[in-house]
Amino acid sequence: MGFSKYIKDFISLIYPQLCLACGQGLVTSENCICISCLYKLPYTNYHLQPDNKVMKQFWGRVDVLAATAFLYFKKGSSVQKLMHQLKYHNQQEVGIVLGKLYGKNLMDVDVYSNADVIVPVPLHKTRFKKRGYNQSEQFALGLAEAMDIKVDTSILLRQYASETQVNKSRYNRYTNMADVFVASYQNNYKKIILVDDTITTGATLEACTIALQKAGYNQINIVGIAFTE
Numbered sequence: 001m002g003f004s005k006y007i008k009d010f011i012s013l014i015y016p017q018l019c020l021a022c023g024q025g026l027v028t029s030e031n032c033i034c035i036s037c038l039y040k041l042p043y044t045n046y047h048l049q050p051d052n053k054v055m056k057q058f059w060g061r062v063d064v065l066a067a068t069a070f071l072y073f074k075k076g077s078s079v080q081k082l083m084h085q086l087k088y089h090n091q092q093e094v095g096i097v098l099g100k101l102y103g104k105n106l107m108d109v110d111v112y113s114n115a116d117v118i119v120p121v122p123l124h125k126t127r128f129k130k131r132g133y134n135q136s137e138q139f140a141l142g143l144a145e146a147m148d149i150k151v152d153t154s155i156l157l158r159q160y161a162s163e164t165q166v167n168k169s170r171y172n173r174y175t176n177m178a179d180v181f182v183a184s185y186q187n188n189y190k191k192i193i194l195v196d197d198t199i200t201t202g203a204t205l206e207a208c209t210i211a212l213q214k215a216g217y218n219q220i221n222i223v224g225i226a227f228t229e
């Protein structure tokens with residue numbers, strides 16, 4: 001115990017671990033994000049507000065039980081840095097760290113804590129191969145650990161890559177997204193937590209929800225890491 005801490009401290013002398021939000025050196029009790037950045041992160045607390053802005057995004061589009069995101073996403077913010085590290089710099093661990101933190105919060109809210117399974121928004125297999133991991137799945141794994149609910153990546157698949165959607169209008173994005181995902185009914189899951197990284201228009205989550213509902217799942221909660229207001 002004491003010895004492994006000694007080894008860790010010694011290794012961090014040679015390869016200092018840096019906070020992925022501010023770049024300051026981390027101490028051994030910190031993982032990916034320093035205490036000071038953790039304290040200052042823009043928490044939404046949306047899980048405590050049933051009619052929050054994430055939930056409102058889905059009104060009139062798809063029926064979900066509840067929806068929330070852990071953090072506010074703003075350009076140039078520490079949250080943008082963390083998301084960038086998670087998606088493009090191989091820092092999948094930060095997804096797990098954020099998932100564990102938010103999972104502890106979600107345990108206080110029945111609609112989330114009594115779910116049967118956590119399902120991350122899938123990447124297309126080509127993208128998955130290129131990145132080596134799915135950032136939403138990393139967050140899901142952190143949630144799963146804190147909430148003691150399992151992750152299942154086999155029920156929802158991404159059939160098309162839909163790489164070009166960024167330049168399209170919202171309407172086109174929706175029509176483009178509608179058939180991107182396909183789900184299969186398995187294991188009698190009743191209540192699903194569907195997990196994404198950053199929620200912007202909600203189009204991806206809407207398409208996933210429609211696919212899950214078509215397959216027979218009708219109790220769906222949405223949880224994102226970050227929300228762009």
Ligand SMILES: [Zn+2]
Binds near residue numbers: 020021037
């Ligand atoms: Zn920091």
